[in-house]
Amino acid sequence: xxxxxxxxxxxxxxxxxxxAVALVATFIESRIPPLISVAPGAKMGLGNIAPLIALIVxxxxxxxxxxxxxxLLGAFITGGVSGLMYSVxxxxxxxxxxxxxxxxxxxxxxxxxxxxxxxxxxxxxxxxVASLITGVGLMTLLPLLVVAGAIAGxxxxxxxxxxxxxxPYSVFGSSRR
Amino acid sequence: xxxxxxxxxxxxxxxxxxxxxVSVIMVIAVIACALxxxxxxxxxxIISVRGEKDIRLSLDxxxxxxxxxxxxxxxxxxxxxxxxxxxxKTCENIGKISGTWQRIVCLPNGVVISVTxxxxxxxxxxxx
Numbered sequence: 001x002x003x004x005x006x007x008x009x010x011x012x013x014x015x016x017x018x019x020a021v022a023l024v025a026t027f028i029e030s031r032i033p034p035l036i037s038v039a040p041g042a043k044m045g046l047g048n049i050a051p052l053i054a055l056i057v058x059x060x061x062x063x064x065x066x067x068x069x070x071x072l073l074g075a076f077i078t079g080g081v082s083g084l085m086y087s088v089x090x091x092x093x094x095x096x097x098x099x100x101x102x103x104x105x106x107x108x109x110x111x112x113x114x115x116x117x118x119x120x121x122x123x124x125x126x127x128x129v130a131s132l133i134t135g136v137g138l139m140t141l142l143p144l145l146v147v148a149g150a151i152a153g154x155x156x157x158x159x160x161x162x163x164x165x166x167x168p169y170s171v172f173g174s175s176r177r
Numbered sequence: 178x179x180x181x182x183x184x185x186x187x188x189x190x191x192x193x194x195x196x197x198x199v200s201v202i203m204v205i206a207v208i209a210c211a212l213x214x215x216x217x218x219x220x221x222x223i224i225s226v227r228g229e230k231d232i233r234l235s236l237d238x239x240x241x242x243x244x245x246x247x248x249x250x251x252x253x254x255x256x257x258x259x260x261x262x263x264x265x266k267t268c269e270n271i272g273k274i275s276g277t278w279q280r281i282v283c284l285p286n287g288v289v290i291s292v293t294x295x296x297x298x299x300x301x302x303x304x305x
Contacts, residue, residue, distance in 0.1 A: 056179070086284075107185065109195055110192050113193070113200070133287065134225070136225045136289040138289070140291070143211035146207050162191075
């Protein structure tokens, strides 16, 4: 990130790759019918690996960039531009929570748990926005969405953890070890 | 690249003891919340369009209601949606609902169909 004003090619590559992988995951997911029929819009959210990886590997600023690009392009890919109303607030608030958790309690809480909390927050914000837009209380969906979020967060968190753990340092650049 | 953080993640565990504590708290919270939300008996169907037009019908009313963007069917104590004109068809894919804990939500058109109990005062709702 800090390269004396010169664009860091490796950072740019990692950033682009994470976003690309996230978008492909989002696309594939949008073609699969919903797993839990009771909770509308509940899905695995494999694309959420990208902001988390960016947060660990690159930094806070880049994680926000990945989230913004993922929301915007993801909306066009899945064809639901109205979904931006839900994905933007949820994505940014969930990421902010994850950033704070990483800064304050990481090592005590694992990447998996931080991801779980992030995913649950994501679903809660989405539910809140949906309630405000439709003007109808959707709180009966709350327990379901918390459970769905926890499962999705555990999967994405474990994947992120293993990706970062298994990738050799040379992938990230070997100037410092 | 944030090498310090990569190193910390690499040396961290996949699941820790505090994780387990937080998980237990979350599970208890969800169960408490679920017990509170799901204890109502099914009775009525409420169809709401953008939070304005509320149609309230008995779950036993055996009718079909044609709305602007979709058709709601109420038969045999079950509610379901067909002919939605939205792209994602999430509301149709949900299928037939009958319990208080179930809702059909069509976000593009702002339509929410919910099954509710006799006693509305027990409904835990926000946004109204």
